[in-house]
Amino acid sequence: xxxxxxxxxxxxxSLPKGWVVLLAALLxxxxxxxxVILNVMFMVWLERKVSARxxxxxxxxxxxxxxxxxxxxxxxxxxxxxxxxxxxxxRWLFVLAPLVVFATSFLIWVVMPLGxxxxxxxxxxxxxxxxxxxxxxxxxxxxxxxxxxxNKYSVVSSMRxxxxxxxxxxxxxxxxxxxxxxxxxxxxxxxxxxxxxxxxILLQPLAFIIFFISSFAELNRTPFDLAEAESELIAxxxxxxxxxxxxxxxxxxxxxxxxxxALMATxxxxxxxxxxPLPGPIWFxxxxxFVAKTYFFVLxxxxxxxxxPRIRIDQLMExxxxxxxxxxxxxxxxxxxxxxxRV
Amino acid sequence: MEKYVDxxxxxxxxxxxxVIGLIMAALIRPSNPTSxxxxxxxxxxxxxxxxxxxxxxxxxxxxxxxVVFDVETVFLYPWAVQLxxxxxxxxxxxxxxxxxxxxxxxxxxxxxxxxxx
Numbered sequence: 001x002x003x004x005x006x007x008x009x010x011x012x013x014s015l016p017k018g019w020v021v022l023l024a025a026l027l028x029x030x031x032x033x034x035x036v037i038l039n040v041m042f043m044v045w046l047e048r049k050v051s052a053r054x055x056x057x058x059x060x061x062x063x064x065x066x067x068x069x070x071x072x073x074x075x076x077x078x079x080x081x082x083x084x085x086x087x088x089x090x091r092w093l094f095v096l097a098p099l100v101v102f103a104t105s106f107l108i109w110v111v112m113p114l115g116x117x118x119x120x121x122x123x124x125x126x127x128x129x130x131x132x133x134x135x136x137x138x139x140x141x142x143x144x145x146x147x148x149x150x151n152k153y154s155v156v157s158s159m160r161x162x163x164x165x166x167x168x169x170x171x172x173x174x175x176x177x178x179x180x181x182x183x184x185x186x187x188x189x190x191x192x193x194x195x196x197x198x199x200x201i202l203l204q205p206l207a208f209i210i211f212f213i214s215s216f217a218e219l220n221r222t223p224f225d226l227a228e229a230e231s232e233l234i235a236x237x238x239x240x241x242x243x244x245x246x247x248x249x250x251x252x253x254x255x256x257x258x259x260x261x262a263l264m265a266t267x268x269x270x271x272x273x274x275x276x277p278l279p280g281p282i283w284f285x286x287x288x289x290f291v292a293k294t295y296f297f298v299l300x301x302x303x304x305x306x307x308x309p310r311i312r313i314d315q316l317m318e319x320x321x322x323x324x325x326x327x328x329x330x331x332x333x334x335x336x337x338x339x340x341x342r343v
Numbered sequence: 344m345e346k347y348v349d350x351x352x353x354x355x356x357x358x359x360x361x362v363i364g365l366i367m368a369a370l371i372r373p374s375n376p377t378s379x380x381x382x383x384x385x386x387x388x389x390x391x392x393x394x395x396x397x398x399x400x401x402x403x404x405x406x407x408x409x410v411v412f413d414v415e416t417v418f419l420y421p422w423a424v425q426l427x428x429x430x431x432x433x434x435x436x437x438x439x440x441x442x443x444x445x446x447x448x449x450x451x452x453x454x455x456x457x458x459x460x
Contacts, residue, residue, distance in 0.1 A: 021348050022352070025348050025349045025351075026352055028349065028352075029349070029353045029355075029356040029357075033356055033360060037360075078368075079364075079372065080368075080371055080372055080373075081368075082372055082373050082376075083365075083369070083372060084376065084380055084381060085381070086381050086384075087378070087381040088382075088393075088394065098361055099362070102357060102361050103354055103360075104354070104357070106356075107350065107354065109353070110350050110353050123346070124347075128420075129417075130350075132416070147395065149394065150393065151384060151385075151394045152385070152396060153385075154394065155398070156398075159399075162406075163402050163405050166409045167405060169409075169413070170412045170413065173413075174416060177419060177420065178423075180423050181426055184426075234386070240384060243368065244361075245365070247364075314459030317459050318459065321408070321448075321451075322452065322457060326445075326448070329444075332419070332423075333438065333441065336434050336437065339426055339427065340427075340431060
């Protein structure tokens with residue numbers, strides 16, 4: 001065994017530096033992709049169970065204990081489904097859209113601090129700005145699929161999705177900016193580092209509320225799921241997709257929910273910082289706390305989704321531009337005054 | 344720049360997952376496209392015309408307002424990080440900047456651009 005380690009160490013040290021960087025990045029990305037996909041599969045099962053309980057049903061209970069293997073069965077089913085590409089579609093947009101939506105749902109994790117000794121995949125010093133950039137990629141994929149499908153439902157749906165996601169991005173980015181002002185850094189590692197005494201949900205309650213509300217719009221979930229409104233637009237922008245191509249839209253939606261919840265846990269609940277000390281090393285409990293806080297927001301999101309009705313698009317847009325945006329500007333101004341008063 | 348290697352690798356690996364999945368599915372799924380199957384879905388009716396129809400001008404107007412505010416946030420970020428070093432002068436300056444933007448928002452509000460119907 002030691003000989004094997006020695007051999008691996010020799011091999012790595014003999015490689016040029018560029019290769020080591022590339023290899024490390026590859027390893028990290030594969031670990032994160034596996035982590036996200038496993039969590040997404042669990043979340044799909046969880047959502048079906050939670051929604052069933054909220055509606056006084058039982059939910060999946062046939063395939064395995066508590067229906068745990070339901071998703072494996074669903075995956076096999078979707079793998080075997082015929083892949084239909086309608087004749088009227090814009091072929092390039094139609095084929096590329098699921099790839100764009102799915103691939104960009106992993107990009108948030110590049111800057112996410114997972115634990116004290118678990119360096120983020122890459123601690124970019126422009127972390128928060130990078131987040132603002134990559135979260136808006138989802139709109140591109142959604143719009144490509146909706147417009148490329150050449151279907152009336154999906155065109156209307158993608159228009160709505162673009163309008164809603166764009167509008168709510170501004171209050172969301174401004175809310176994160178208030179957090180960055182208090183922390184004095186854009187790096188997420190520094191933001192978690194600055195929350196050693198008090199979590200930012202207490203220092204920035206207004207920013208938290210704005211970010212939380214906007215996250216529903218960014219994720220296209222009820223009460224803001226106008227792009228998917230089943231009662232009027234069938235399923236929205238992905239109505240023409242079938243089989244595995246549809247599955248990737250579905251998985252990306254949950255991957256985005258996981259990423260957004262992890263982001264809220266990092267920005268406002270202190271990331272991997274423990275709520276109360278537990279026996280054992282922090283490098284072990286850090287990631288556990290991080291995942292626990294993430295799932296707190298995931299469950300909160302599901303609870304809201306299955307409780308509230310959908311609101312109309314005019315209400316949604318006016319709420320954003322006439323209420324959330326002025327509120328977030330006010331929050332920035334107040335935060336600036338308080339930060340300077342305490343220097 | 345080394346750190347940005349991770350961003351590119353994440354993007355490539357993320358894109359490879361669906362590609363591998365689709366190749367796997369292509370090996371086992373049936374493929375029997377007929378013209379009826381490949382028709383655009385319109386709830387069972389015979390589809391008419393193009394899907395890429397003319398859309399409400401509202402979407403475009405909101406996009407214009409969005410661009411203004413999105414550029415604004417980019418200007419605000421450097422200020423937000425360095426606020427402690429820059430001090431009171433930068434705060435007052437940024438308040439003036441914000442006031443100009445709020446004036447723009449009020450103008451759009453009064454012109455009824457922010458209303459949907």
